[in-house]
Amino acid sequence: MKTCLVVDDSKVIRKVARHILETLDFSVTEACDGREALDACMAAAPDVILLDWNMPVMSGMDFLRALRDSNIPTRPKVVFCTTENGMAYIRAAIEAGADEYVMKPFDRDTLESKLQIVGMA
Amino acid sequence: MPIRPTSTSPAAATATVSQRAVNAFSALLESRTGQQISAYRSWRIDTALKPLMRARGLDTLDQLAAALLETGDRCLSDQIVDALLNGETSFFREAPVFDLIVEAVAALEARQRRVRIWCAGCSTGQEPLSLAMLFAERAEERGAPMPDIVATDVSEAALARTRAGRYTQFEIQRGLPIRRMMRWFDAVGNDWAAKHELLRAMTVRSHNLAADAPLPGMFDIVLCRNVLLYLDPQTKTEVFARFAAALRPGGLLVLGAGETVIGQTDAFAPSRDLRGLYERVDGATVAAATAAG
Numbered sequence: 001m002k003t004c005l006v007v008d009d010s011k012v013i014r015k016v017a018r019h020i021l022e023t024l025d026f027s028v029t030e031a032c033d034g035r036e037a038l039d040a041c042m043a044a045a046p047d048v049i050l051l052d053w054n055m056p057v058m059s060g061m062d063f064l065r066a067l068r069d070s071n072i073p074t075r076p077k078v079v080f081c082t083t084e085n086g087m088a089y090i091r092a093a094i095e096a097g098a099d100e101y102v103m104k105p106f107d108r109d110t111l112e113s114k115l116q117i118v119g120m121a
Numbered sequence: 122m123p124i125r126p127t128s129t130s131p132a133a134a135t136a137t138v139s140q141r142a143v144n145a146f147s148a149l150l151e152s153r154t155g156q157q158i159s160a161y162r163s164w165r166i167d168t169a170l171k172p173l174m175r176a177r178g179l180d181t182l183d184q185l186a187a188a189l190l191e192t193g194d195r196c197l198s199d200q201i202v203d204a205l206l207n208g209e210t211s212f213f214r215e216a217p218v219f220d221l222i223v224e225a226v227a228a229l230e231a232r233q234r235r236v237r238i239w240c241a242g243c244s245t246g247q248e249p250l251s252l253a254m255l256f257a258e259r260a261e262e263r264g265a266p267m268p269d270i271v272a273t274d275v276s277e278a279a280l281a282r283t284r285a286g287r288y289t290q291f292e293i294q295r296g297l298p299i300r301r302m303m304r305w306f307d308a309v310g311n312d313w314a315a316k317h318e319l320l321r322a323m324t325v326r327s328h329n330l331a332a333d334a335p336l337p338g339m340f341d342i343v344l345c346r347n348v349l350l351y352l353d354p355q356t357k358t359e360v361f362a363r364f365a366a367a368l369r370p371g372g373l374l375v376l377g378a379g380e381t382v383i384g385q386t387d388a389f390a391p392s393r394d395l396r397g398l399y400e401r402v403d404g405a406t407v408a409a410a411t412a413a414g
Binding site for chain 1: 211216290291294295296298299300302303307308
């Protein structure tokens, strides 16, 4: 079973994402900011990370840079999932090492499609 | 374009759809497109036509059917057909098929031929645009020639959207990798619009698979995915004959993952080299196709 870490400060988004991911046969863990997510990745890196942009403590972008600079032995796929839908944000995320980008709001088809694109569904 | 799927339960819908209305809508759809509303899908009519009912200020499907039958309003009948057709599609749908098409095109180009591709039943354009992106990238990387891509559909509303190449946030995210979206689309308000260079790579035309003669000129590849399953067996056989007439000998037919030619036509056989695709059989009869035109 593939593993997905959902990183979002919104409990509702985490719940919705978890529900969709579990129907896609993922084992899901959650973090509510970038710092928690980084700790989780150091302990056990997931296969894929669904990552919000704007969060307290550590933003999604700061988390992504830290993750890609870290010495974690695997390279989890990172799918940004954010309301920052402008081209400049998308470009910045991809340049920082994101593999895919989901523009909120999203539905099951969108998430499944993006996970297929990164080879995770 | 098949019948629009909805989430309305059959029980909820049957109370609002009389058999007279179902018959009127079914007859209209079949006469225009050859597509049938089978009994198990008739309950979907309700949800498919609800937006049109609201726009026309009507409360029931019976009122809509009456307006159709009594006024003979061409605009209304066009809107009903468009609403009943299912525009279900996405970018790079069944993605491995696109790798096979690239492989096939490369093999044809090795014979010094400019390749022609027909997307039959292109819906709102995601399929031909997916092809256009693939081949435009190949042209950028290797200087390979662009094939001719002809996109057709029976729905004028779908064709208008194909020509515009403009998609909602939900549509653009289905099947399209983000890097390709960045390369080939611009943000326009809340939508995403294909760049003109991409739109220029395809020709968009109206064509009714069930009634019109094959497109002029010979094609190397015809894609017709998830459309023929809505046609009756006889019409389907006629469409296969038209595709055979439109294809060069050895030309390829690409169907949806759940579709086959086996038992339905002798004009095509499974490709030996490209698994899942079908080849026009040498000497395949095209009499039915030319007669139908």
